[in-house]
Amino acid sequence: MKYSPGLHILSEFTSNQTHLLFNSDQFRALFDQLIVANQLDKVGEVYHDFENGGFTAVVCLTESHMSIHTWPEYKLATFDVFLSNYKRNNSDKVKRIYQSVLSFFDGVEMQKNEIVR
Amino acid sequence: MKYSPGLHILSEFTSNQTHLLFNSDQFRALFDQLIVANQLDKVGEVYHDFENGGFTAVVCLTESHMSIHTWPEYKLATFDVFLSNYKRNNSDKVKRIYQSVLSFFDGVEMQKNEIVR
Helix, strand or coil: CCCCCEEEEEEEEECCCHHHHHCCHHHHHHHHHHHHHCCCCEEEEEEEECCCCCEEEEEEECCEEEEEEEEHHHCEEEEEEEEECCCCCCHHHHHHHHHHHHHHCCCEEEEEEEEEC | CCCCCEEEEEEEEECCCHHHHHCCHHHHHHHHHHHHHCCCCEEEEEEEECCCCCEEEEEEECCEEEEEEEEHHHCEEEEEEEEECCCCCCHHHHHHHHHHHHHHCCCEEEEEEEEEC
C-alpha cells in the first residue's frame, strides 16, 4: 500500500521588519497561534536566539514540523512547513500557514518550493 | 549584499528495517554521532515516539536543522537536512549526512530534492 506523506513548502523571503527577524519573541506567539488555529498537535519545540541577532526555531508536530531561520543582517529568512496527511489532507493548512508567516513579516518571496512528499 | 543560506536535501525512502523505523532509540544515537562527526552545534532537539510505532524528530542546530518522520507500517520515512553556510560551505556535509542516514536504514530512495536556498 502506498502512502504519500504530504505537502512541504520551503521558502526564502526578505523582510524590512528587521525587529521581527532579530529575535524570536514575537514570532513565537505567531507560531503558537497558528498551531491552535489549525488544530495541530505540538509535541516539542526549540527556539534559539543568537547573541548578535537572528534566531532559529523548529516546532515538532505529530503532523511533522515547521522551522524558521533568520538573518536580520541580510533581511532574510528561510521558512519550512511540512504537514503529513496521516489523518486528513492538510495541504490547504500548509498553504495557509505559509501565507500567514509571509504576511507577518511583510515578506517578499525570493524562492518558494512546494514538494509533494 | 546577497547571502545564500545553503543546501537543503529532502528525501523519502523505503526501508525493510522496520525495527529501526519503529522507535527512535537507535536513530538517536546515529543523529548524535553525525553531529559530532560533522562538528555541528546542536542547540536543542525533540524526539517523539508514537504509541503504535513510528517516530518524529527534529534537531535544531546553529547551522539550521535536521528532521525525520517514520511510518513503519508503510516501511517509509521522510528525512531533511539543511545546513547554512554562514561560517563555511557545508554542502558536502549535507550530502554526507544524507548518505549516512540512507545507509543506516538500508533505504531505497523514492524521491530526493536538493534545494539551494
